[in-house]
Every structure is written in C-alpha cells, then in structure tokens.
Amino acid sequence: MEKIKKESRIFLTLQTIGRAFFLPVSILPVAGLLLGLGASFTNEKTIAYYHLEKLLAQGTFLNYILTIMNNVGLAVFANLPLIFAMAVAFGMAKKERGVAVLSAGLSFIIMHTTIKTLLVFNGTISPSGEISEKVLNGAIGTVLGIQTLEMGVFGGIITGLGVAFLHNKFYKTKLPAAISFFSGVRFVPIICTFSYIIVGAVSFLIWPFIQQGIYAIGSVVMSTGDVGIFIFGFMERILIPFGLHHIWYIPFWQTGLGGSAVVDGVMQYGAQNIFFAELASPNTKHFSIEAAKFMTGKYSFMMAGLPGAALAMYHCAKPEKRKIVGGLLFSAALTSFLTGITEPIEFTFLFVAPFVFVIHCIFAGLSFALMSILKIAIGTTFSCGLIDLTLFGILPGNSKTNWLMILPVFVLYFTVYYFFFKFVILKWNLKTPGREDDTEEVKLYTKNDYNTMRDERKKGVVLEDTVSQAIINGLGGLDNFGDVTCCATRLRMQINNMDLVNDGILKQTGAMGIIKKGNGIQVVYGPTVSVIKSNLTEYIDKIKEHGMEASFAEEKSIKNVDLKVLSLCEDCILEDYESLEEINKIVAPFKGKIFDVENINDKIFNTKVLGDGFAIEIEGNEILAPTNGKIINIYDTEHAFIIEDNYKHNILVHVGLGTVGLNGKGIKLFKKVGDEVKKGEKIGEIDKKIITESGFSLVSPVTFLNVDKARYNIQVEKEGNVEAGEEAIIFIIKK
Numbered sequence: 001m002e003k004i005k006k007e008s009r010i011f012l013t014l015q016t017i018g019r020a021f022f023l024p025v026s027i028l029p030v031a032g033l034l035l036g037l038g039a040s041f042t043n044e045k046t047i048a049y050y051h052l053e054k055l056l057a058q059g060t061f062l063n064y065i066l067t068i069m070n071n072v073g074l075a076v077f078a079n080l081p082l083i084f085a086m087a088v089a090f091g092m093a094k095k096e097r098g099v100a101v102l103s104a105g106l107s108f109i110i111m112h113t114t115i116k117t118l119l120v121f122n123g124t125i126s127p128s129g130e131i132s133e134k135v136l137n138g139a140i141g142t143v144l145g146i147q148t149l150e151m152g153v154f155g156g157i158i159t160g161l162g163v164a165f166l167h168n169k170f171y172k173t174k175l176p177a178a179i180s181f182f183s184g185v186r187f188v189p190i191i192c193t194f195s196y197i198i199v200g201a202v203s204f205l206i207w208p209f210i211q212q213g214i215y216a217i218g219s220v221v222m223s224t225g226d227v228g229i230f231i232f233g234f235m236e237r238i239l240i241p242f243g244l245h246h247i248w249y250i251p252f253w254q255t256g257l258g259g260s261a262v263v264d265g266v267m268q269y270g271a272q273n274i275f276f277a278e279l280a281s282p283n284t285k286h287f288s289i290e291a292a293k294f295m296t297g298k299y300s301f302m303m304a305g306l307p308g309a310a311l312a313m314y315h316c317a318k319p320e321k322r323k324i325v326g327g328l329l330f331s332a333a334l335t336s337f338l339t340g341i342t343e344p345i346e347f348t349f350l351f352v353a354p355f356v357f358v359i360h361c362i363f364a365g366l367s368f369a370l371m372s373i374l375k376i377a378i379g380t381t382f383s384c385g386l387i388d389l390t391l392f393g394i395l396p397g398n399s400k401t402n403w404l405m406i407l408p409v410f411v412l413y414f415t416v417y418y419f420f421f422k423f424v425i426l427k428w429n430l431k432t433p434g435r436e437d438d439t440e441e442v443k444l445y446t447k448n449d450y451n452t453m454r455d456e457r458k459k460g461v462v463l464e465d466t467v468s469q470a471i472i473n474g475l476g477g478l479d480n481f482g483d484v485t486c487c488a489t490r491l492r493m494q495i496n497n498m499d500l501v502n503d504g505i506l507k508q509t510g511a512m513g514i515i516k517k518g519n520g521i522q523v524v525y526g527p528t529v530s531v532i533k534s535n536l537t538e539y540i541d542k543i544k545e546h547g548m549e550a551s552f553a554e555e556k557s558i559k560n561v562d563l564k565v566l567s568l569c570e571d572c573i574l575e576d577y578e579s580l581e582e583i584n585k586i587v588a589p590f591k592g593k594i595f596d597v598e599n600i601n602d603k604i605f606n607t608k609v610l611g612d613g614f615a616i617e618i619e620g621n622e623i624l625a626p627t628n629g630k631i632i633n634i635y636d637t638e639h640a641f642i643i644e645d646n647y648k649h650n651i652l653v654h655v656g657l658g659t660v661g662l663n664g665k666g667i668k669l670f671k672k673v674g675d676e677v678k679k680g681e682k683i684g685e686i687d688k689k690i691i692t693e694s695g696f697s698l699v700s701p702v703t704f705l706n707v708d709k710a711r712y713n714i715q716v717e718k719e720g721n722v723e724a725g726e727e728a729i730i731f732i733i734k735k
Contacts, residue, residue: 238361
C-alpha cells in the first residue's frame with residue numbers, strides 16, 4: 001500500500017511538473033509565428049526570389065514591421081530559461097503564485113550572478129569578459145547580459161522547481177514580532193535570495209560535469225542514428241496518455257541533449273534553438289537535419305495519418321450515426337491537420353483499443369526515422385500542423401527544407417492509417433465513435449438547438465451551465481476534488497475519493513477519455529478544454545457565492561443537536577415539534593404558482609445542492625421578506641439575496657433563473673446588507689417584461705442553505721397559486 005501511495009505521489013508530482021512545462025511551451029506558437037514571418041520576409045534572398053523588393057526591401061514600412069516581429073520572436077527564444085523559471089514556479093506554487101513568480105525571476109538572476117562572480121574568481125572569465133581557452137567550447141553563455149555557465153532551460157527549471165518548493169514551505173512563515181513585517185509571503189524572496197546564492201555556488205562546481213554528461217548522452221543518441229530517432233518519436237507519443245511527453249522532448253529541443261551547432265558565429269544548443277537560429281540567419285542554405293529530425297517526424301502522422309484514421313472511423317460507424325459522427329470526426333481531423341493537436345483523435349481509440357495506440361506510437365517513431373532518412377528538415381514551435389508546415393517548411397523554400405519530399409509520405413501515412421484502422425475496427429468490433437451499443441445520441445448544437453434552449457429557459461427548465469454541473473457530479477461533488485487546471489487538451493485535478501468518480505457522467509459531458517493514477521485524474525476534452533475549464537471554475541465560484549460550501553458537505557451542517565431540542569442561538573431552546581413548526585412558517589415572497597424545488601428542471605436546485613425549499617413562478621411584481629431576520633448578502637446584480645432568520649437559518653431568495661445575466665436590469669431591492677426585515681414586508685420589485693423579453697425564466701427558487709437535510713424535512717403546505725405574503729412552507733425535525 002505504501003508503495004502504491006509513493007507511486008501516486010510521484011505521478012502527481014510529474015503531472016504537475018509536466019503542466020508547468022506546458023505553460024512556457026504554449027507561448028512558443030506566437031513567438032514562432034512572429035519569428036517565422038519576420039525571418040522569412042526580411043531575408044534578402046526570399047525577397048528577391050518572390051520579387052518583393054518594392055514592398056519588403058530595407059527601409060520600407062513593412063520591413064520595419066517584420067524586423068520588429070523577427071526580433072521579438074528571437075527575444076522570446078533567447079530568454080526561455082527565465083520564462084521557464086517563472087512559469088514552473090507559477091505552475092508548482094500552491095497559493096500566492098504571484099510571489100512565486102517574482103521570487104523565481106529574482107532567484108534566476110541571483111544564481112547566474114553568483115556563477116559569474118565565481119567564474120571571475122577562478123580565472124575562467126577575466127574582469128573584462130574574455131573567456132579562457134581551456135573552457136569547453138560553448139560552456140559559457142550570456143543570460144540577461146550576465147556571462148555565466150550555459151545551462152539552457154535546465155537553469156530555469158532548476159530555479160522554478162526550487163523556488164516553488166521554498167515558496168510552498170515558507171509562504172506562511174511567522175517571524176518574531178520585531179521582524180514580523182517580513183513574515184508570510186515577504187519571507188519567500190528573502191529565503192530564495194540566500195538559497196540561490198548557494199545554488200549558484202553548487203552549480204558552479206557541478207555544472208561543468210553535467211555539461212560533459214549531457215553532451216555524452218546527446219552523442220549517444222546521435223550516434224545511434226535512425227534507431228535513436230525512432231526511439232525518440234515512439235517515446236514522445238507513448239507518454240501522451242500520462243501527460244508526461246513535455247518532460248521527454250523539451251530537453252532535446254532546448255538543451256545540448258538535442259545537439260549543438262555554430263550559427264553566425266554563435267554556439268546554439270538544442271534542436272529547436274538551432275533551427276530557429278538558422279531560420280533567422282541569411283547564411284543558411286539548408287536547415288540542419290540533425291536538429292530538425294527531433295521535430296519533423298510529427299508532420300506525417302499529425303497532418304495525414306490521424307486524419308486517415310478519422311476517415312476510417314467514419315466509414316466504420318453505423319449508417320444511422322455517420323452524419324452526426326462525421327461532424328465530430330471532421331472537426332477533430334481538421335484540428336490535427338491545421339494545428340497538430342492530435343489528442344481529440346488519439347483518445348477516441350486509446351481507451352477502446354490500447355494496443356492500437358501502441359501501433360500508432362510505432363508509426364510515429366517510424367515517421368521520425370523516415371524524415372531523417374529522406375533529409376526533410378522542417379521545424380516547429382509547438383506542434384506540427386499546416387500552419388507550422390507553411391511557415392517553417394514551405395516559405396523558407398524547398399532548397400532549405402526539402403519539404404516537397406514530405407508529400408508522398410503524407411499519401412503513404414494517410415493510406416496506411418486508413419486501412420490499418422478500418423481493418424482493426426471491423427476485425428475486433430472496436431467501439432469507436434458511431435459504433436457504440438448504447439442509444440444515447442451524440443449531438444452538435446445548432447441554431448435551432450439554441451432557440452429551443454432559449455424557449456426552455458423561459459420556462460425555467462435549463463441550468464445556466466449544465467456541462468459544468470455534470471462535470472462536478474461526475475467528479476463526485478465539489479468536496480471530492482481540488483484545484484482545477486488544464487493543459488492543451490485535458491482537465492487535471494487531484495481526487496479525494498476515486499470511488500465517487502462516475503466515468504459515465506463525465507463521458508456524457510464530451511470527455512474523450514479519463515486517466516486515473518493514484519489520486520490524480522485527467523479528463524480529456526480536446527482543444528476546447530480551456531473554455532471548459534474557465535466555465536467550470538467560474539461555475540464553482542458562483543456556487544460557492546450562493547452558499548454552497550455551507551450545505552454541500554454534511555460535516556459542515558449543524559452537529560450535536562438532540563432530535564427533540566433545537567438550539568440555534570444562545571436564547572432559543574425549543575422542546576417540542578409544534579413550537580418549532582410554528583416558528584418556522586415561511587411566507588411566499590412572490591405571487592404566483594408554487595411547487596417543490598425538486599420539480600425545477602435545473603440540476604443545481606432540483607438536486608438540492610443549494611438546500612431544500614420551494615419555487616414560485618412569479619405572476620406579480622413585488623418581492624416580500626419570507627421571514628423575520630436580517631439581510632446578510634445581496635449579489636451585485638440584485639438577482640438574489642440571503643436572509644438570516646432569528647434562528648440562524650440562511651434563506652436564499654433567487655429571483656428567476658439565469659437572471660444574473662441581466663446585470664441588475666428588471667430587479668430592484670429597497671434594502672441593503674445589514675438591514676432588519678419583517679415577515680411579509682415589501683423589500684423589492686421586479687419588471688417581468690424585462691426578464692421574459694431577455695429570455696430568462698420567472699421560476700424563482702427559495703432554499704435553506706445551512707439546514708441539515710439529514711435531520712430536517714422541508715414541507716410545502718401550498719399547492720397551485722399563492723399570494724405574496726401567504727404562508728407557504730414549514731420545516732420540521734425528522735423523528
């Protein structure tokens with residue numbers, strides 16, 4: 001058991017590190033776009049080849065713009081170590097992440113300044129900046145104007161991980177009163193400063209040996225030739241399900257592990273750095289195959305192979321489902337073709353046939369080896385789709401990239417993937433999209449669907465965000481998972497009790513796959529995951545704003561209360577049920593049709609997540625206080641408020657459904673937070689016309705946020721229509 005827990009912790013740590021790595025990697029497409037366009041169209045030979053001298057020659061307006069773009073792109077790639085330091089610290093910090101980022105930037109500078117000072121002390125660098133001839137070629141570089149050991153992004157990663165550790169350990173530190181000003185988050189940069197003087201000194205001693213080791217490993221990979229690059233490509237794909245592929249390929253792209261080369265008199269380390277230095281150089285005649293082979297191999301299976309697999313899945317779908325499945329598969333294939341984001345397709349077959357995914361990884365490894373054999377040298381910033389192919393393969397010219405040779409490879413990979421997938425799907429009856437045994441409809445939303453949804457919203461039958469609520473339900477409720485994060489295609493979080501996770505519900509939300517390891521879970525949605533994540537976090541905040549935390553977990557409910565004695569304040573002890581019932585009679589705050597909250601077709605209310613209660617479909621225009629008490633919360637848009645009665649019950653009155661979208665229009669409250677109210681007192685007005693014409697519902701829930709549902713029943717006394725101020729419900733103790 002201890003071994004399993006240890007493996008779980010290791011997986012969670014690696015998953016977090018991988019997510020942190022993804023953050024700086026995700027900025028590379030923009031930087032690469034700027035550099036690709038800038039370098040391509042400021043290159044004199046390119047300008048002359050396309051006869052664009054009048055538009056792009058030096059001194060023209062467009063040349064100025066493109067030169068800026070080129071230099072900005074170069075600046076991003078040149079400062080990736082610092083970017084990695086800050087991003088990794090941000091990704092690994094638990095709280096107060098801004099402090100972690102500041103401390104990482106400071107520590108990065110301190111570490112390299114310490115290294116430089118020691119290099120001067122031992123004579124490696126002269127006070128004037130001259131480098132000793134005894135130093136390994138390329139061992140010294142410049143970072144932010146500081147001459148230091150060439151550590152590449154490893155230096156940034158070391159800084160980010162170390163700072164995150166110190167930050168998480170010390171950001172709540174309390175110091176003696178005399179120096180208490182430096183407590184808490186202010187202590188983090190202080191401890192990091194002294195720590196990274198030490199880290200700098202240790203790096204000065206051991207990094208030269210690490211440099212030699214990196215070069216040795218790189219030479220082994222390089223010396224194995226096409227076998228080595230096959231292994232690289234296979235590993236890059238096979239780690240996709242675990243979200244650890246970033247850890248694998250980044251060192252090859254960004255450090256000496258991926259090779260080294262002199263470009264325009266400057267030593268470059270790492271496959272991607274070499275490629276972009278050559279891209280920016282006017283002297284490049286052909287991009288380095290040795291560097292590009294760590295990138296080019298993805299193009300054939302991302303742009304041709306997986307779209308071929310998608311077509312095979314479409315042709316193997318049941319005829320009655322092809323129209324619907326076709327739209328989904330076409331979208332996934334187009335995403336892969338244009339951007340190189342492949343997981344929407346990969347995860348459609350990973351979980352139904354893992355062995356097929358392994359074969360796919362073998363095809364990926366062969367693609368890398370094939371690109372090297374054919375001497376095709378096309379770089380990439382992030383992933384290999386049409387955009388990167390155009391910028392880094394076609395525009396630089398066939399003489400530099402040999403990109404025309406990739407076209408027959410595309411044909412080969414499309415054909416192989418299509419027939420292979422069609423064969424295995426039919427042979428083993430794989431349940432790929434459109435072949436499921438269930439009758440649940442897979443649908444894409446159209447304008448008609450939206451109009452239907454809008455009409456249903458008027459009737460009060462649509463939750464404001466049903467997908468987010470379903471995700472919460474599928475994960476076992478809010479108390480069952482921690483902070484929600486995401487990478488390019490999947491939600492990631494830590495689960496408290498994995499037994500409460502419902503895979504079926506999650507798949508109904510559009511999840512393509514669910515990965516569980518120990519207490520870590522990843523829910524794969526594809527490239528739209530960032531929107532899903534934003535909606536989910538905003539939805540969670542909204543639920544908590546409405547008092548969810550007080551009602552969701554039973555341990556937060558009232559405890560140690562005798563079934564026959566209710567004591568909710570110091571002066572109130574009631575001995576019998578009838579007195580309790582009499583005290584807790586609630587009047588209707590609106591005129592209209594009343595019904596139990598269970599009958600609202602809105603999951604957040606009918607599942608009683610926000611407490612038990614009732615709802616009224618409003619027919620009048622007055623808002624009355626449902627009980628005696630004090631207003632303790634009014635939401636900015638005045639669409640909802642909470643009254644605390646004399647017995648500490650928190651009663652939520654929610655005017656309509658979805659009415660937060662009105663931004664205060666159509667609803668006016670006359671009271672403010674802290675005001676005392678009397679049962680039946682008029683405290684506000686609504687304009688039904690504004691609400692209904694805006695497409696929102698007049699169904700208005702009234703719920704008890706902090707009443708223990710295990711101990712108390714909410715009983716609706718009225719049926720049909722009710723007048724505002726009329727006694728509506730009571731709640732009673734369960735015997």
